[in-house]
Amino acid sequence: MYRLIYKSRSILVEVTEETLKEILETSTDLNRKFKITGALIATRTHFLQVLEGNFKDLNRTFFRITSDPRHEDLELVSFGPVENRLFEGWVMKGFGIFDVDPELDSSLKNKFGVEEGGVRLPTQEWAALSLMHDVGVIVQ
Ligand SMILES: Cc1cc2nc3c(=O)[nH]c(=O)nc-3n(C[C@H](O)[C@H](O)[C@H](O)COP(=O)(O)O)c2cc1C
Structure with a gap:
């Protein structure tokens, strides 16, 4: 079992729930077919x-x-x-950090920093997994 994490920038001016939904729809069948699991976090950018x-x-x-x-x-x-999947049972779990509760938003900004007005998505593995945990996509 292998795990891969990457960060990218959206070409859209503003990522929305709709964008996230569209991506997850394109991914579901293929991920199921290839037994890929995981999570996708998005900010507005x-x-x-x-x-x-x-x-x-x-x-x-x-x-x-x-x-x-x-x-x-x-x-x-x-x-x-890696030894085990963190997202067993999830084809792809999506989470948008845009319309979140202001308390969560400010605690994430304090911990990870700010990028273009939103939470800075980390490029270190431990921080990426920590963010996934903080927003609730990793429950262990
Ligand atoms: C941010 C982002 C995340 C994506 N995640 C996945 C994914 O988990 N699995 C997947 O098969 N495709 C994913 N896609 C879609 C692929 O890029 C691609 O459109 C899809 O796999 C279909 O491939 P094809 O157009 O070559 O047939 C993602 C796209 C974006 C922009």
């Missing part, structure tokens, strides 16, 4: 995604995602072997 699966299918999925014109400036945060 950026994406942070965790993908888990076997080496070959994870590689293929990632390279398909890298050529998607809906985002740019991809940064690979981490890629390596």
Whole structure:
């Protein structure tokens, strides 16, 4: 089992719930087919995604995602072997950090910093997983 995390910038002026929904819809069937699980976090400007699966299918999925014109400036945060899935049972869990409760918004901004008015999506693995935990997509 392998886990891959990357960050990217949306080409859209403003990412919305609708954008996130569209991406998750395109991903569901393929992820199910290749047994890919994970989570996709979005701010108004950026994406942070965790993908888990076997080496070959994870590689293929990632390279398909890298050529998607809906985002740019991809940064690979981490890629390596892991013992277990963190997102067992989830094809792809989506979470938009835009219309969140102001208390959560300010605590995330304090911890991770600010980027273009939203929460800065981290490019260190521990911080990326910590953010996923803070917003509730990782429950362990
Ligand atoms: C931020 C973002 C996350 C995505 N996540 C996935 C994913 O988890 N799995 C997937 O198969 N496609 C994902 N996609 C969509 C792929 O880029 C691609 O459109 C899709 O896999 C279909 O590939 P195809 O157009 O080559 O047939 C994502 C796209 C974006 C912009």
